[in-house]
Amino acid sequence: MNLPLSLYGLTSERLVESLSLPEKRYSGQILAWLGKGATTFDEMTDLPLDERKRLSDLVGSPISSETTVREEDESGTIKLGITLHDGKMIEAVLLVDRKGRHTACLSVQVGCAMGCTFCKTGTMGLVRNLASEEIIEQYVHLSKAASRPITHIVFMGMGEPFHNFDPTIRAIHYLNQKETFNIGLRRMTISTSGVVPGINKLAELKLPIKLAVSLVSADDSLRTRLMPVNKRWPLAELKEALLAYQESVPKRLTLEYCMLSGVNTTGESARQVELFTRGLDVIVNLIAWNPIDELEFSTPSEEEQKAFSALLNRYRVKHTLRISRGRTIGGACGQLATSHNPETKR
Incomplete structure (x- = not known):
């Protein structure tokens, strides 16, 4: 399985395929959380706990980058x-x-x-x-x-x-x-x-x-x-x-x-x-x-x-x-x- 570096940018179909989601409806829920800017699977509270853990173990994080400097x-x-x-x-x-x-x-x-x-x-x-x-x-x-x-x-x-x-x-x-x-x-x-x-x-x-x-x-x-x-x-x-x-x-x-x-x-x-x-x-x-x-x-x-x-x-x-x-x-x-x-x- 080719795991994505990031979930951002993936379509619903690609989420199902890349993450081997057990239920297709999970992809819509994940997309909705990504639209809210989720950076961890723990934030996706409408997904079952065991699925959140599986996804976290599988890809680590929905996002591939991090903010390391901030100036205002x-x-x-x-x-x-x-x-x-x-x-x-x-x-x-x-x-x-x-x-x-x-x-x-x-x-x-x-x-x-x-x-x-x-x-x-x-x-x-x-x-x-x-x-x-x-x-x-x-x-x-x-x-x-x-x-x-x-x-x-x-x-x-x-x-x-x-x-x-x-x-x-x-x-x-x-x-x-x-x-x-x-x-x-x-x-x-x-x-x-x-x-x-x-x-x-x-x-x-x-x-x-x-x-x-x-x-x-x-x-x-x-x-x-x-x-x-x-x-x-x-x-x-x-x-x-x-x-x-x-x-x-x-x-x-x-x-x-x-x-x-x-x-x-x-x-x-x-x-x-x-x-x-x-x-x-x-x-x-x-x-x-x-x-x-x-x-x-x-x-x-x-x-x-x-x-x-x-x-x-x-x-x-x-x-x-x-x-x-x-x-x-x-x-x-x-x-x-x-x-x-x-x-x-x-």
Whole structure:
């Protein structure tokens, strides 16, 4: 019998098969407990005691990872360090906005191969992809840390979702299903650095999930220096994919724009953003770069941020100026990385 590392992500049929359940109805009861975030079989009190003991002896625990680090800032944002079954470590973040809404920010890889020059995760390189259950388990750990139910999920943690496409999509479906966590697809956002084949593949699925794309610059030369992905899929190809995506999934897109002081906040930068967004139904999400000691960029001042926002207003580009959360605990956009994963590949 091939025993599962984790019960999270398994269908009712797979639970029966993998655990040799004596009664099929037990699978529905187990799924319900997993939907409540169970991490031990002792919690599953509607299962017979001898069955709970058998399952515990068989697989040990329903979950394969554990929270080993927890940090919290003054806003209520929580960053968790999660140790996986093989000792590798990832980070996940619980974001709390001013209205108290709880959002889970999940990782999809240990490290990242994209090499974005302003992102700390990129300095790690890629160690390995996460299995769907390892993505789902982050939500479980964050739910236990949260003071109220998590209502939204963003796949914006460590890694490029479209370089781990199938496990990410499986995790999305599991988190969405009524038998477990019942998080609406419209309350999930998947973020990419601009991997065009992944955008095209997602369009084919026609999921009502939100798509965010890290733009950072609408100048090919500058974007290639900041984001090596642009060398493979330059802006013209990216825009073509986004136009096709909106033909298939008529939803507004988000373009993430990390503002780097003196680099991409000029009048010409704003004009190029306006040209890129023509014909697209998008909103540009302005994010001030979050400080990372190892990297030689600067966070724009409040005045510089407002000046760039005013330039976009002049060009009638729809945008928001996002308040970054988790910065003081290294849990904000671009700050996630761990030092416990020595085996790196590209």
